Amino acid sequence: MSRKPSLPAPRRIAALDIGTHKTVVLVGQIVDRRVRLLGFGERRTEGVVKGVVEDLERLTECVHHVVHDAERSAGVSLSEIYAGVNGPQVDGGRVKGMVPVPGRDRRVTAADMVEAEASARRIEPPPGRLTLLYMAQPTLLDGASVANPVGMTGERLEVSFWRVTHEEASLRQRVGMINGMSLKLRDFLLGSHCASCAVAAEGDKRTGCLVVDCGAGTTSWILHYRDHILCAGCIPVGGEHVTNDLCSALRVRRDVAEDLKLRYASALHRPEDANQTILKEGPSGPEHQFNRGTINRVASVRVTELLELVRQDVEARVRQIFGRDVALTPAFLPAGILLTGGASQLADLPAAASEVFGLPARAALPVTEAPELRKPEYAAVVGIMAAALVNEVPARRAPRGFWAQLRALLRL
Numbered sequence: 001m002s003r004k005p006s007l008p009a010p011r012r013i014a015a016l017d018i019g020t021h022k023t024v025v026l027v028g029q030i031v032d033r034r035v036r037l038l039g040f041g042e043r044r045t046e047g048v049v050k051g052v053v054e055d056l057e058r059l060t061e062c063v064h065h066v067v068h069d070a071e072r073s074a075g076v077s078l079s080e081i082y083a084g085v086n087g088p089q090v091d092g093g094r095v096k097g098m099v100p101v102p103g104r105d106r107r108v109t110a111a112d113m114v115e116a117e118a119s120a121r122r123i124e125p126p127p128g129r130l131t132l133l134y135m136a137q138p139t140l141l142d143g144a145s146v147a148n149p150v151g152m153t154g155e156r157l158e159v160s161f162w163r164v165t166h167e168e169a170s171l172r173q174r175v176g177m178i179n180g181m182s183l184k185l186r187d188f189l190l191g192s193h194c195a196s197c198a199v200a201a202e203g204d205k206r207t208g209c210l211v212v213d214c215g216a217g218t219t220s221w222i223l224h225y226r227d228h229i230l231c232a233g234c235i236p237v238g239g240e241h242v243t244n245d246l247c248s249a250l251r252v253r254r255d256v257a258e259d260l261k262l263r264y265a266s267a268l269h270r271p272e273d274a275n276q277t278i279l280k281e282g283p284s285g286p287e288h289q290f291n292r293g294t295i296n297r298v299a300s301v302r303v304t305e306l307l308e309l310v311r312q313d314v315e316a317r318v319r320q321i322f323g324r325d326v327a328l329t330p331a332f333l334p335a336g337i338l339l340t341g342g343a344s345q346l347a348d349l350p351a352a353a354s355e356v357f358g359l360p361a362r363a364a365l366p367v368t369e370a371p372e373l374r375k376p377e378y379a380a381v382v383g384i385m386a387a388a389l390v391n392e393v394p395a396r397r398a399p400r401g402f403w404a405q406l407r408a409l410l411r412l
Contacts, residue, residue, distance in 0.1 A: 093162075198382040219309075
């Protein structure tokens with residue numbers, strides 16, 4: 001009696017996003033080069049303040065519970081997972097490799113491309129940091145941008161990457177935490193890049209756009225320019241700072257300030273707001289009386305500061321790349337600004353961003369077949385799934401230099 005050939009096990013993807021406010025794990029199954037959501041878990045993050053781990057034990061327990069919730073929701077056990085990284089421990093910078101084109105005919109070969117890329121990757125990160133990933137930037141042949149220089153003639157070939165690095169000690173903590181749950185860490189993915197994968201259309205990336213992921217404790221951004229990732233960054237200011245400001249200005253509990261922010265606050269301050277009175281009801285009737293003008297004045301000042309910090313960070317990194325000041329105009333970024341993340345739900349935030357940057361701005365939701373995840377706070381974790389799918393289909397990516405460093409570091 002002949003045995004039927006066994007079918008391959010369904011290929012699954014799991015994504016972990018640790019934010020200042022919440023931690024989320026998604027579990028999906030690859031079906032026809034797409035991911036079908038099987039289940040997810042989420043809980044309030046413990047042990048993280050402004051994107052920095054301050055209590056590893058509490059965070060580990062939180063992640064353990066979220067992973068367990070996701071496994072129970074999906075009805076499967078997880079063996080490996082992709083993790084997003086963000087926050088002030090993450091940094092980036094441009095690295096460039098250059099080789100003279102050899103040969104009498106000065107024709108670029110595939111070997112020349114490999115050597116130019118290798119020369120860029122040989123540049124060591126700063127002490128105490130490890131390289132997470134490289135994001136390709138336009139290739140230059142004799143100073144001119146070319147999509148694929150192989151076969152073309154020239155004298156100097158330049159290959160550039162936006163290199164993302166992470167604090168070594170913090171990275172060891174995250175890897176150890178995941179490995180301690182008997183999970184294999186498939187890869188780290190940059191949170192802002194994942195958010196852009198979830199909300200930015202290919203046309204937006206091709207023409208040029210700035211994706212801003214507004215979180216609770218941090219605000220991260222990534223800039224797409226001419227179909228490439230030009231640069232990315234993060235500032236340690238987010239939606240919780242607006243809540244804290246309202247707590248101090250109105251002298252109310254944090255939960256009351258959060259509710260007022262979500263229901264009544266605006267990123268713009270208008271004179272007519274001073275004539276509006278808000279009654280915050282308690283269990284037995286009106287508990288507090290507030291002036292909407294005061295709420296919006298406090299919120300708008302903090303939001304303007306946040307957006308100015310993002311603009312300054314973007315301009316500084318662009319200046320570093322081009323060697324000169326570059327105005328953030330609609331000609332430079334035709335698709336404008338896409339705002340996502342939980343804190344992007346503040347009323348009138350696109351209008352405030354447009355005022356600060358002088359660019360069109362709009363709110364952006366993650367594109368997903370799961371309606372429960374079509375909310376801005378899930379942009380990063382939905383994007384992790386999308387970015388991971390590129391790794392998984394049609395074949396898994398070979399480990400890069402980072403993994404060699406990490407295995408040596410952790411003696412894996």
